[in-house]
Amino acid sequence: MTELAAHCVEVPLGTRAYQVRIGPGLLTEAPAHLDPLLARPRVAILTDEAVAALHLQALRAALTAAGIDAPALALPAGEGTKSWAHLARATEWLLEQRIERRDLVIGLGGGVIGDLAGFAAAILRRGVRFVQCPTTLLAQVDSSVGGKTGINTAQGKNLVGAFHQPALVLADTALLDTLPARDLLAGYGEVVKYGLLGDSAFFDWLERHGPALAAGDAQARAHAVRRSVEMKAGIVARDEFEAGERALLNLGHTFCHALEAATGYSARLLHGEGVAIGCALAFELSARMGLCAQEAPSRVRAHLRAMGMKATLADIPGDLPDADALIALMAQDKKVVDGRLRLILARDIGAAFVADDVPAEALHAVLADALALR
Numbered sequence: 001m002t003e004l005a006a007h008c009v010e011v012p013l014g015t016r017a018y019q020v021r022i023g024p025g026l027l028t029e030a031p032a033h034l035d036p037l038l039a040r041p042r043v044a045i046l047t048d049e050a051v052a053a054l055h056l057q058a059l060r061a062a063l064t065a066a067g068i069d070a071p072a073l074a075l076p077a078g079e080g081t082k083s084w085a086h087l088a089r090a091t092e093w094l095l096e097q098r099i100e101r102r103d104l105v106i107g108l109g110g111g112v113i114g115d116l117a118g119f120a121a122a123i124l125r126r127g128v129r130f131v132q133c134p135t136t137l138l139a140q141v142d143s144s145v146g147g148k149t150g151i152n153t154a155q156g157k158n159l160v161g162a163f164h165q166p167a168l169v170l171a172d173t174a175l176l177d178t179l180p181a182r183d184l185l186a187g188y189g190e191v192v193k194y195g196l197l198g199d200s201a202f203f204d205w206l207e208r209h210g211p212a213l214a215a216g217d218a219q220a221r222a223h224a225v226r227r228s229v230e231m232k233a234g235i236v237a238r239d240e241f242e243a244g245e246r247a248l249l250n251l252g253h254t255f256c257h258a259l260e261a262a263t264g265y266s267a268r269l270l271h272g273e274g275v276a277i278g279c280a281l282a283f284e285l286s287a288r289m290g291l292c293a294q295e296a297p298s299r300v301r302a303h304l305r306a307m308g309m310k311a312t313l314a315d316i317p318g319d320l321p322d323a324d325a326l327i328a329l330m331a332q333d334k335k336v337v338d339g340r341l342r343l344i345l346a347r348d349i350g351a352a353f354v355a356d357d358v359p360a361e362a363l364h365a366v367l368a369d370a371l372a373l374r
Contacts, residue, residue, distance in 0.1 A: 024174035031066035039102035045072035110136035111143035118149030122164035137187025141228035156332040186272030200350030252278030258329035323367035
């Protein structure tokens with residue numbers, strides 16, 4: 001705990017250890033949090049145009065008042081910004097700003113900007129420190145923590161990137177008040193994932209308090225962010241480079257990434273919505289394989305429905321490819337090992353595990369049946 005943050009979660013990674021500070025008002029208090037990290041009073045901010053309109057002025061005003069020079073580049077909002085073109089633009093701009101290894105790059109935004117800013121920092125001068133200032137629920141509970149950075153390519157999502165841990169994460173929970181309802185609920189898809197993969201008591205809590213969280217309960221939001229970050233920090237500390245346990249964090253993601261590719265990384269399906277649908281599909285597959293009770297996938301879908309979220313393929317607007325095409329997209333996922341698709345399945349709510357022996361016919365049947373209900 002610090003006087004400046006409502007709560008502090010440590011990510012214990014030896015010389016790469018850092019803190020995730022969680023609470024309201026951290027954006028305007030940023031200079032005090034950044035001061036121990038600054039070799040000179042200069043940072044560079046990468047953000048997007050939507051976030052810049054809401055929060056950039058407040059951050060820059062606080063930094064300027066503290067005597068910290070803070071040039072900023074606002075990129076277009078949206079998943080399309082995680083691309084070679086915008087990575088090049090960001091890194092060229094950072095070089096133009098004469099950002100040095102001892103300086104800080106600040107990623108102010110959601111998962112797209114956090115991933116892009118982190119990757120730009122990773123490759124700039126072979127590694128510049130960066131700070132995550134996540135502005136969305138999805139970024140605060142998941143993508144800002146753990147050091148995964150990268151961009152998308154025509155072949156799939158996040159296939160080019162680097163592990164590059166931030167020096168600090170400032171999760172200002174008051175910023176969640178500015179999120180559109182759809183974006184907040186999309187982020188909640190990642191929150192649900194944590195309960196489903198390893199903490200059934202947290203999922204129980206979400207069933208009771210999720211609606212209040214969505215309605216704006218600040219205490220519920222802070223608790224959900226804190227518990228999610230605690231879980232991710234523990235897993236990352238034990239498996240930083242995803243050699244084993246960290247793969248559990250991908251619950252729902254292999255389905256999700258295929259669906260995002262199938263929908264062109266467009267507004268038809270937000271990442272967190274895809275994660276929620278993917279988690280429901282993973283539990284359905286687990287139940288059909290006899291790994292978990294038949295009631296488990298029903299419970300997952302019921303909670304997503306109660307939250308007003310997408311829960312099945314039928315909730316995705318527009319056309320989708322057939323089961324074979326979706327499986328082909330899943331085969332492009334980073335989690336393919338020796339040509340074998342690894343999926344995260346579950347024995348119960350809160351008991352996920354890595355499976356690399358999923359029968360192709362079972363996966364095909366689940367997807368075909370889900371598509372038939374559209």
